[in-house]
Amino acid sequence: MGDLRTEEFVVNMGPVHPSTHGVCRLMLTMNGEQIVDAEPVIGYLHRAIEKICENRTYPQCIPMMDRFEYVTAMSTNELFCLATERLAEVEVPERAEYIRVIMLELNRIASHLIFYGTTAMDCGALTPFLWGLRERELIIDLFEETCGQRLTYNYFRIGGVANDLPIDFVPKCRSALDVIEGKMSDYTGILNNNPIWLARLKGIGTAEADHALAWGVTGPVLRACGVAHDLRKDDPYSIYDRFDFEVPIAQEGDCYARYLVRLEEIRQSIKIVRQALDGLPEGETRTKIKANFKPPAGEIYTRIENSRGEMGIYIQSNGDKKPLRVKLRGGSYNQLQFLPEIVRGKGYLIADLVAIFATFDVILPEVDR
Amino acid sequence: MGVLKSFVELIRGLGIAGKHLGRHAITIQYPEEKWTMPEKSRGIVVLLSDKETGELNCTACQLCMRACPTAAIDIDAPRGEDKKRYLARFEVDHMLCCFCGLCVEACNFCAIEMSTEYEFSTLNKSDLIWDKDKLQEMGRNVDYVDTRKKKEPKTPPEADAATKPAEAKPDVAPASTGDVNPETKAAEAKDATSTDTPSGDTGKEEDK
Amino acid sequence: MERLELKHIFSWLHDLLVSTGLGEPWLSVVTYLMLGAMMFGALSVIALFLVWWERKISAHVQQRFGPMRNGWHGWYQTIMDAIKLLQKEDVRVTNRDKFVFFWAPVICFVAAFLAYIVIPFGDGLIVADFNIGILYIMAVTTFTIISLLMAGWGSNNKYALLGGMRSAAQMVSYEIPMVASILVVIVYSGSLSMVDIVESQSGMIFNWFIFKLPFGPIAFITYIIAATAEANRVPFDLPEAEHELVAGFNIEYSGMKFAMFFLAEFVNMFTVSAIAVTLFFGGWNGWLLPSWLWFLGKTLLVVLLLMLFRWSYPRLRVDQLMEFAWKFLVPLTFANLLVGAAFKYLGWYW
Numbered sequence: 073m074g075d076l077r078t079e080e081f082v083v084n085m086g087p088v089h090p091s092t093h094g095v096c097r098l099m100l101t102m103n104g105e106q107i108v109d110a111e112p113v114i115g116y117l118h119r120a121i122e123k124i125c126e127n128r129t130y131p132q133c134i135p136m137m138d139r140f141e142y143v144t145a146m147s148t149n150e151l152f153c154l155a156t157e158r159l160a161e162v163e164v165p166e167r168a169e170y171i172r173v174i175m176l177e178l179n180r181i182a183s184h185l186i187f188y189g190t191t192a193m194d195c196g197a198l199t200p201f202l203w204g205l206r207e208r209e210l211i212i213d214l215f216e217e218t219c220g221q222r223l224t225y226n227y228f229r230i231g232g233v234a235n236d237l238p239i240d241f242v243p244k245c246r247s248a249l250d251v252i253e254g255k256m257s258d259y260t261g262i263l264n265n266n267p268i269w270l271a272r273l274k275g276i277g278t279a280e281a282d283h284a285l286a287w288g289v290t291g292p293v294l295r296a297c298g299v300a301h302d303l304r305k306d307d308p309y310s311i312y313d314r315f316d317f318e319v320p321i322a323q324e325g326d327c328y329a330r331y332l333v334r335l336e337e338i339r340q341s342i343k344i345v346r347q348a349l350d351g352l353p354e355g356e357t358r359t360k361i362k363a364n365f366k367p368p369a370g371e372i373y374t375r376i377e378n379s380r381g382e383m384g385i386y387i388q389s390n391g392d393k394k395p396l397r398v399k400l401r402g403g404s405y406n407q408l409q410f411l412p413e414i415v416r417g418k419g420y421l422i423a424d425l426v427a428i429f430a431t432f433d434v435i436l437p438e439v440d441r
Numbered sequence: 442m443g444v445l446k447s448f449v450e451l452i453r454g455l456g457i458a459g460k461h462l463g464r465h466a467i468t469i470q471y472p473e474e475k476w477t478m479p480e481k482s483r484g485i486v487v488l489l490s491d492k493e494t495g496e497l498n499c500t501a502c503q504l505c506m507r508a509c510p511t512a513a514i515d516i517d518a519p520r521g522e523d524k525k526r527y528l529a530r531f532e533v534d535h536m537l538c539c540f541c542g543l544c545v546e547a548c549n550f551c552a553i554e555m556s557t558e559y560e561f562s563t564l565n566k567s568d569l570i571w572d573k574d575k576l577q578e579m580g581r582n583v584d585y586v587d588t589r590k591k592k593e594p595k596t597p598p599e600a601d602a603a604t605k606p607a608e609a610k611p612d613v614a615p616a617s618t619g620d621v622n623p624e625t626k627a628a629e630a631k632d633a634t635s636t637d638t639p640s641g642d643t644g645k646e647e648d649k
Numbered sequence: 650m651e652r653l654e655l656k657h658i659f660s661w662l663h664d665l666l667v668s669t670g671l672g673e674p675w676l677s678v679v680t681y682l683m684l685g686a687m688m689f690g691a692l693s694v695i696a697l698f699l700v701w702w703e704r705k706i707s708a709h710v711q712q713r714f715g716p717m718r719n720g721w722h723g724w725y726q727t728i729m730d731a732i733k734l735l736q737k738e739d740v741r742v743t744n745r746d747k748f749v750f751f752w753a754p755v756i757c758f759v760a761a762f763l764a765y766i767v768i769p770f771g772d773g774l775i776v777a778d779f780n781i782g783i784l785y786i787m788a789v790t791t792f793t794i795i796s797l798l799m800a801g802w803g804s805n806n807k808y809a810l811l812g813g814m815r816s817a818a819q820m821v822s823y824e825i826p827m828v829a830s831i832l833v834v835i836v837y838s839g840s841l842s843m844v845d846i847v848e849s850q851s852g853m854i855f856n857w858f859i860f861k862l863p864f865g866p867i868a869f870i871t872y873i874i875a876a877t878a879e880a881n882r883v884p885f886d887l888p889e890a891e892h893e894l895v896a897g898f899n900i901e902y903s904g905m906k907f908a909m910f911f912l913a914e915f916v917n918m919f920t921v922s923a924i925a926v927t928l929f930f931g932g933w934n935g936w937l938l939p940s941w942l943w944f945l946g947k948t949l950l951v952v953l954l955l956m957l958f959r960w961s962y963p964r965l966r967v968d969q970l971m972e973f974a975w976k977f978l979v980p981l982t983f984a985n986l987l988v989g990a991a992f993k994y995l996g997w998y999w
Contacts, residue, residue, distance in 0.1 A: 216481070217481060220479070454961045
């Protein structure tokens with residue numbers, strides 16, 4: 073069979089594919105089942121959010137931000153409000169800061185629960201997906217009671233939050249946290265030591281710390297490579313310096329490490345929310361800003377730690393009520409560009425690519441904006 | 442013994458899944474059972490009417506139109522003969538609406554509100570553009586706390602002194618009864634008592 | 650109560666047709682055809698029931714309701730689904746291999762039903778008691794591989810082709826441990842006939858093969874693993890592998906052709922469970938209740954096990970799957986076979 077001719081072929085994984093988490097197209101050059109090269113083709117979800125923001129007043133930009141990264145819309149709200157507050161030097165009341173931290177961390181938990189579910193689903197286990205969403209529902213219900221929406225919250229305002237917490241928020245939130253903490257044993261029990269799960273994730277998609285840093289990878293993916301980089305610790309925004317929490321890291325840099333880091337982050341976030349609930353002060357929740365809000369001319373870059381890495385915004389203001397230029401940075405974008413680097417030439421199979429893509433936790437609206 | 446340990450773990454996973462078999466479902470059967478939406482839930486945009494007169498609270502100031510990030514609200518407010526603006530047309534395009542609630546926040550007159558209603562799908566796209574009458578009709582059964590500074594058009598400005606609207610209402614009501622007939626008077630007395638109870642807790646008046 | 654036997658049904662049908670004045674040879678042909686139709690109908694109902702059951706079990710594991718609308722807890726939901734699929738347009742790819750594309754679902758469907766000729770549903774409830782029964786089953790279920798490969802090739806789709814190739818590699822590999830685990834049973838029963846195998850386990854519950862320590866349980870476990878792979882179910886559902894190959898070999902099939910693949914999958918699942926019950930759980934043997942009820946009950950329990958596998962485990966990767974078959978299962982089953990044979994030779998069994 074010496075003259076048997078083989079050739080590489082191209083498989084278009086996406087834009088519509090069950091495991092690309094949105095509309096991402098991966099052009100895979102395949103040698104049989106093995107992946108020779110992968111090239112992400114992005115832009116299927118491009119909505120020109122940055123440009124839209126340039127035609128909106130500052131308060132009107134916040135609902136647009138909800139659509140930038142809709143799995144953790146609270147953090148996008150925080151990002152924009154924080155940048156504008158720093159630009160216009162608006163003070164945020166103490167209670168509002170605490171509420172913001174509670175919301176951000178609850179949203180991080182919700183996002184990681186989705187990660188847990190979708191990763192399990194992409195590896196073939198369908199039940200954990202529903203379990204993850206089941207507990208996420210508790211958090212979403214809390215959000216709905218607080219701000220009225222389940223996904224696109226539009227809750228933070230420049231100088232505070234839109235409204236105070238509902239009366240029974242604190243006990244409800246505590247019981248939701250208890251439930252999630254209790255269910256963590258189910259999550260870990262069904263997957264963590266499952267030999268199939270280990271075989272699918274351990275040693276797959278290993279990323280080196282230097283390599284990841286060179287590509288601007290942030291968030292849990294970087295932390296799984298052993299770099300304890302977390303903006304909540306390194307460049308504390310809001311009031312994160314008041315809370316006692318750890319930045320979970322792992323050394324292996326493979327899919328399993330990323331999975332473990334995210335699960336541990338859920339526990340740390342629960343810890344932060346509990347502290348914030350304990351320290352929640354009374355008082356105002358919003359600094360009054362002028363109805364015709366115009367920050368002074370200038371520019372600012374602000375970054376926060378989102379559940380997918382560093383999320384940044386650059387706002388240039390010319391003193392008008394609309395921003396002159398808005399530029400967004402999403403962690404997913406860098407991670408998606410990093411994906412071919414990990415996959416190329418390692419002889420991974422499609423199943424591995426799916427696992428790597430899932431543990432990168434790429435969300436396409438953040439990539440395409 | 443790695444094999445045995447793996448085997449035990451597999452059985453354990455099976456047990457965790459099997460343990461859920463007998464549990465109660467957490468979902469609901471949607472059209473038959475419905476979730477009670479939280480009070481703050483942002484559903485469709487509606488226009489509120491005055492509890493006493495039944496007229497729209499809207500003063501045609503167009504603040505909501507300016508606040509709307511997607512230009513879903515379209516208001517036509519020409520000046521009338523008395524040089525005051527009146528509401529000629531008020532349309533909400535629910536196809537454009539992104540349910541952000543900024544219009545509600547912008548309104549100072551308790552005129553626009555997001556009801557908890559979320560079922561408004563139609564077979565025809567043009568049915569999603571709601572005019573003034575439709576919005577008012579949908580807003581009739583929406584309970585709200587009147588936080589307006591009472592500025593009735595035909596009453597002297599003494600009513601403005603009222604600061605806490607829930608308490609102020611009974612005091613203001615007689616002042617504005619100069620030209621309303623006895624039936625509405627009775628209705629408004631009922632209204633005043635019925636709205637007092639739900640407004641006791643943190644209503645929506647916390648929005649500043 | 651008189652024992653329900655298939656030959657009674659047969660003779661009843663025969664008499665019925667004689668009364669219509671039909672003569673030989675058409676009499677026998679029509680009788681057999683009607684019997685076949687009855688079997689087909691019964692199995693289709695079982696398959697539809699299994700689809701419903703799977704949906705209910707998955708729903709309860711995930712704390713959902715599952716189908717609830719049609720009838721009590723949606724019991725005829727799958728029947729409605731089948732009717733819907735019958736009505737759907739048969740979408741065909743332009744550049745398909747016409748012959749292969751058309752026959753793949755047919756072969757898959759037929760192969761799934763062929764095994765039921767020798768499966769004893771109860772005492773006497775067997776179509777034909779071949780003396781090579783289990784060998785026959787092994788032979789005809791292999792047709793499924795061909796059909797999946799045909800579907801993969803005929804669709805002219807890269808995902809389908811990958812799925813078809815995977816299925817061929819997977820099912821050929823798992824055939825070996827499956828046969829080796831079955832051989833242990835055959836060493837003890839001394840016959841390939843399904844009826845003989847069941848009768849050799851009659852009497853006490855400890856005569857069931859699974860209680861023949863130490864090799865019985867191991868044979869069952871290896872069998873059930875291989876059978877899961879044969880039935881293309883999670884964790885071995887690589888030919889379909891929704892999150893990698895979207896739908897694998899049946900990606901281009903729609904309407905009734907898809908339904909044929911789908912029903913065949915559930916019939917296959919019932920087949921492997923029925924074989925497991927026949928070989929390891931004493932088949933129809935039981936007390937008080939009629940034998941066919943025992944058989945059905947036991948089979949459904951094994952099916953439940955397979956379903957729980959699906960809803961708790963992730964999917965293996967294709968190379969790990971092959972590795973697991975050749976480096977772990979094959980040596981294990983052969984070692985088990987040796988141990989079983991040694992125990993038999995030494996007479997250390999009951």
